[in-house]
Amino acid sequence: MDRSELLHFGWDAEWAAKFDALDLSGVPGRISRVERGESDVRTERGPVRAMSDSQRSQSTHAPVTGDWVAVSETEEVWTIDAILDRRTELVRRDPGEREEQQPLSANIDVVFLVHGFDRPFRAGKLERFLVLAWNAGATPVVVLTKADLSEGVDDQNELVGIVGAVAPGVEVVVTSIETRAGLDRVHEILQPHRSGTLLGESGAGKSSLVNALLETEMQETQPVRSGDAKGRHTTITRDMLVIPTGGVLIDTPGIRAVGLWDAEDALQRVFTDITETALECRFNDCAHGAEPKCAVAAAVESGEIDPRRLDRYREMAAELAEIEERLLERERANKGGKPNRGSRGNKRRGR
Ligand SMILES: Nc1nc2c(ncn2[C@@H]2O[C@H](COP(=O)(O)OP(=O)(O)OP(=O)(O)O)[C@@H](O)[C@H]2O)c(=O)[nH]1
Ligand SMILES: [Mg+2]
Structure with missing residues (x-):
């Protein structure tokens, strides 16, 4: 069977x-959308709609957009027989259930964190998204959309500087669908055959960016509310689109708040300014509160570390510690049972 068509979706050796x-009889494919137990799958034979057979196969997880799967056809009904081990997995805490994780997308190389010039920037939100992206095993890239609505280059540079301080070492791309600024760079990042996903609040311009890259109005978009620039939650599914110049991009519904899940390493990475300073603290377990000889408190005092950033770090660290504690409690409660910590073993970190 000729599998060359799959290369466009990120297939490799x-x-x-x-x-x-x-060793299955079916064919490989990549999930491009999941909807009520059914999935759209891109295969070498074209797109098919497949049922998830997770109950019969006792699969521990449901397919998500970006998964590579094995599908087979019996009497014109396609079934997902297996999900290939994920390379990377974007996961947040399930917003409904406090102690479950929710995978958002799989097998992505780049997470584009999207923010528009038409709304106030919130550092805490970007930090959370950065934790999510690093924790997935993907590379974050910040995309500042709607540059044509900014007050000019100085305004743009100012925000790029603010983002740079919150996300040191992370690439920032300034884009506009009106002037097409920055679109070439996004194309470049996705070539050749890389997989990206978009993350950002409703109205940030995620679907508009996808359409601009595809040069066709594939995804529905809607004007934001006048006054506060809030979005209207236009996109409601996670859709994988194939970019003609190379790569795939997953458009996602806008998200406002993200709960962290099992992301301690990623948290340390996002806040290296704090964690490196903390090495100088007198106590190894210093919580940077009222402890004596706290190097972090000294750095705040001298203006090196923004006290609000320290507060946000401590809040996220506490959030993760609380989940960890609850999972350990649960583990102790059903002794011998496995704690539900997600498929961290599948993750290939640091890609
Ligand atoms: N002027 C200008 N408007 C833009 C740009 N990008 C997006 N918009 C507008 O912003 C509005 C919201 O864009 P969408 O692409 O629907 O936003 P979204 O992030 O997909 O929103 P959800 O699907 O609700 O999460 C639309 O009216 C777009 O035309 C841009 O670069 N410049
Ligand atoms: Mg959208």
Whole structure:
């Protein structure tokens, strides 16, 4: 079977080896949308709609957009027989259930964190999104959209500087669908055959960016509310789009708040300014509160570390510690049972 069509969706030798090792009769495909137990799958035979067979196969997780799967057809009904082990996985805490994780998308290389010039910037939100992206095993890139609505280059540079301080070392791309600024750079990041996903609040311009890259109005978009520039939650599914010049991009519904899940390492990475300073603290377990000889408190005092950033770090660290504690309690309660910590073993970190 000719699998060259799959290259456009991110297929490579490693996926081929994983798929062939399953020794199944079906064909490989990549999930482009999940809707009420059914999934759209891009295969070498074109797009198919498949049922998830997770109950019969006792699969521990449901497919998400970006998953590579094995699908087969019986009497014109397509079924997902297996999900290939994920390389990366974007996960947040389930907003409904406090102690479950919710995978958002799988097998992504780049997470584009999208923010528009038409609304106030919130550092705490970007920090959370950065934790999510690093924790997925993907590379974050900040995209500042709607540059044409900014007050000019100085205004743009000012925000780029603020973002740079919150996200040191992370690339920032300034875009506009009106002037097409920055679009070439986004194309470049996705080539060749890389997988990206968009993350940002409703109205940030995620679907508009996808359409601009595709040069066709594939995704529905809607004007934001006049006055406060709030979005209207236009996109309601996670859709994987194939970019003609190379790569795929997953458009997502706008999210306002994200709960963290099992992301201690990623948290340390986002706040390296604090965690590196903390190495100088007198106590190893210094909480940077009222402890004596706290190097972080000294750095705040001298203006090196923004006290609000320290507060946000401590809040997120406490949030993660609380989840960890609850999971350990749960583990103790059903002794011998496995704690539900997600598929961290599948993750290939640091890509
Ligand atoms: N002027 C200008 N408007 C833009 C730009 N990008 C997006 N917009 C507008 O912003 C509004 C919201 O854009 P969407 O693409 O629907 O936003 P979204 O992030 O997909 O929103 P949800 O699907 O609700 O999460 C639309 O009216 C777009 O035309 C831009 O670069 N310049
Ligand atoms: Mg949208």
